[in-house]
Amino acid sequence: MAAHSLDSADLAPAWLEIPADPNDLAPGLWPANTTRESDGRLSLAGIPVDELAATYGSPLYVIDEADFRGRAARARAAFDTEAARIGTSAKVYYAAKSFLSADIARWVAEEGLYVDVCSGGELALALAAGIPAARLGLHGNNKSLAEIDRAVGVGIGAIVLDSLQEIERVADAAARHGVVQNVRLRVNSGVHADTHDFLATSHEDQKFGITRADAPDAVAKIRARAELNFLGLHCHIGSQIFGSAGFGESAARLLELHRDLLAGGDIPELNLGGGFGIAYTRADDPAEIETIAADIADQVATEAVRLGIAVPVLAFEPGRYISGPTTMSLYEVGTTKDVSVALPEGGTAIRRYLSVDGGMSDNARPALYEAQYSARMTNRVSDAAPALSRVAGKHCESGDIVVYNEYLPADVVPGDRIAVPATGAYCWSLASNYNFLGRPAVVAVLNGESRLLVRGETETELLARDAGLDKK
Numbered sequence: 001m002a003a004h005s006l007d008s009a010d011l012a013p014a015w016l017e018i019p020a021d022p023n024d025l026a027p028g029l030w031p032a033n034t035t036r037e038s039d040g041r042l043s044l045a046g047i048p049v050d051e052l053a054a055t056y057g058s059p060l061y062v063i064d065e066a067d068f069r070g071r072a073a074r075a076r077a078a079f080d081t082e083a084a085r086i087g088t089s090a091k092v093y094y095a096a097k098s099f100l101s102a103d104i105a106r107w108v109a110e111e112g113l114y115v116d117v118c119s120g121g122e123l124a125l126a127l128a129a130g131i132p133a134a135r136l137g138l139h140g141n142n143k144s145l146a147e148i149d150r151a152v153g154v155g156i157g158a159i160v161l162d163s164l165q166e167i168e169r170v171a172d173a174a175a176r177h178g179v180v181q182n183v184r185l186r187v188n189s190g191v192h193a194d195t196h197d198f199l200a201t202s203h204e205d206q207k208f209g210i211t212r213a214d215a216p217d218a219v220a221k222i223r224a225r226a227e228l229n230f231l232g233l234h235c236h237i238g239s240q241i242f243g244s245a246g247f248g249e250s251a252a253r254l255l256e257l258h259r260d261l262l263a264g265g266d267i268p269e270l271n272l273g274g275g276f277g278i279a280y281t282r283a284d285d286p287a288e289i290e291t292i293a294a295d296i297a298d299q300v301a302t303e304a305v306r307l308g309i310a311v312p313v314l315a316f317e318p319g320r321y322i323s324g325p326t327t328m329s330l331y332e333v334g335t336t337k338d339v340s341v342a343l344p345e346g347g348t349a350i351r352r353y354l355s356v357d358g359g360m361s362d363n364a365r366p367a368l369y370e371a372q373y374s375a376r377m378t379n380r381v382s383d384a385a386p387a388l389s390r391v392a393g394k395h396c397e398s399g400d401i402v403v404y405n406e407y408l409p410a411d412v413v414p415g416d417r418i419a420v421p422a423t424g425a426y427c428w429s430l431a432s433n434y435n436f437l438g439r440p441a442v443v444a445v446l447n448g449e450s451r452l453l454v455r456g457e458t459e460t461e462l463l464a465r466d467a468g469l470d471k472k
């Protein structure tokens with residue numbers, strides 16, 4: 001029947017509601033200091049973001065520094081408070097892989113957090129930024145001998161052992177340097193969580209950590225090496241998790257193993273990892289970090305009583321929770337297309353493509369994980385009706401999408417600018433030079449002042465590594 005439906009909403013996913021105003025800023029999606037100026041322009045901490053694009057280039061990552069620091073402080077306070085309530089203390093590590101620059105490392109260190117790195121490069125950056133080695137943790141399922149040697153040599157606070165081989169490698173490095181190295185052991189708790197649900201199994205098919213069954217033998221090997229000091233177990237059950245249940249289940253399983261291992265000696269800490277979720281669209285409703293911290297603390301306290309053990313110091317590793325919501329990506333629209341799409345039930349609907357000057361090279365997550373994002377026009381507001389729009393990148397891939405589905409004013413034209421919120425985590429850090437695009441700059445804004453954190457890559461830099469261009 002509906003042979004010529006022109007209602008673009010027929011293509012919208014069920015979760016995406018038509019907004020009353022396609023210029024509005026949904027609460028919880030944007031960096032905390034985002035506002036609309038009276039002239040309709042989008043501002044961050046007092047600066048219209050289009051001025052930032054004009055100054056620093058487009059695309060651009062823009063960080064709300066006060067929000068970043070605030071979220072780091074908030075995460076730390078939540079875990080500190082709840083740990084204290086159950087008679088222990090907390091160590092909160094910022095997962096640097098989500099977004100790392102020298103200033104970012106300093107912000108989180110100044111807010112009292114530790115920093116987790118997972119490669120020699122991340123370690124080098126954190127050290128160069130002046131973060132004391134004792135405040136760092138090193139992760140990774142295949143750390144090189146050079147990475148291990150360097151970490152031990154600089155006096156890194158903790159190394160998370162991820163395999164049996166690493167026990168000997170780290171112990172040998174500690175022996176060479178004449179030190180005793182603090183280590184944790186990553187255990188696969190069998191709990192794997194993903195946004196709304198968690199799966200608890202006894203066997204999980206993944207590369208990280210060792211099984212609970214193998215842990216006692218591994219801990220015995222750690223304890224047998226005088227160069228190693230066993231801090232405790234570690235687990236990380238996933239990422240972008242909205243509720244507490246998976247963390248609670250994982251904590252209970254780890255505490256039981258922790259209890260068994262106490263027979264062989266003291267175990268001061270338990271690291272429950274990161275993975276606390278954030279909102280990318282209006283449909284996302286992650287629990288507040290305070291709620292998750294309280295629920296985990298309750299579970300840990302209950303289990304400790306049941307098992308008859310002291311509550312260990314608790315460590316956590318939030319990445320996305322801190323960095324994700326603090327940043328927006330800025331783009332300029334270059335072309336628009338209205339594409340007629342066949343509907344499964346028959347008929348067609350129009351999908352509007354807005355192609356921008358970046359894409360999967362600055363935000364790989366939609367192409368990698370079908371991650372959903374939101375968007376708003378930044379250079380003006382419009383009275384035009386909401387039109388279902390797809391923000392596409394400029395790369396030579398049909399999967400190069402930045403925002404799959406968003407209602408934007410129907411009159412967006414080339415030259416209009418678009419911001420995508422919640423791009424602080426795993427966007428810049430996953431950026432590539434696909435199609436020889438230079439990776440965009442990163443700028444921080446605080447109290448009406450902007451500051452470059454990372455320069456954008458120039459064409460000269462892009463060509464500089466090609467040995468075929470070297471002068472003879």
Ligand SMILES: *Cc1c(COP(=O)(O)O)cnc(C)c1O
Pocket residue numbers: 095097098139236238239240273274275276317318319320321425
């Ligand atoms: C990536 C990672 C984190 C951080 O995850 P988020 O989802 O960003 O909070 C924490 N711990 C480990 C071991 C990780 O690999």
